[in-house]
Amino acid sequence: MKKTVVGLTGQSGAGKTTISDAFRENGFEIINCDIVAREVTQAGNECCKELAKLFPSCFDEN
Template structure:
């Protein structure tokens, strides 16, 4: 069965989850790429073993990732962010492709904040981008993720 894949992207805190819910209510299977990223970085995964070579201070002996520590490192250094992305995106895209092929739904939405950076836009028939005011985004992210405004701003600047 040929799949219709819609890519949903936008900056952190812009409202992708709300839009994603609307697509779900209209029959789309949703693939949350943030959750896919968490899945490929489960402790002792192949991806974590690769990342641990680059960011050893962010892992324990069981290859369990400290995401906050990694975020502090990569969101303040564009070169390290690029190293992270170059390592993790192939794992993420492989799993996304597997999930698209495994779904029985004809319609799939990729909720993907870094759709273009990851190269996952190549999997999509059409792309929707969500935008929101900076202040609204900042408020949403600090509440949702329990992080400081300073860390949220670093995250924004890396996008």
């Protein structure tokens, strides 16, 4: 099945959450990349641990 991906960007207050809620209510799958990015970069996350191993001189796990 072919899927279409739509990315929403804009300044704070531009309506991204409002349109995302409308899409969700109409059966669309929504991925909030702000939440994903925050989770990936939290201290102690597996991604951070791996980055610290690969780039010890320029990445501080904390």
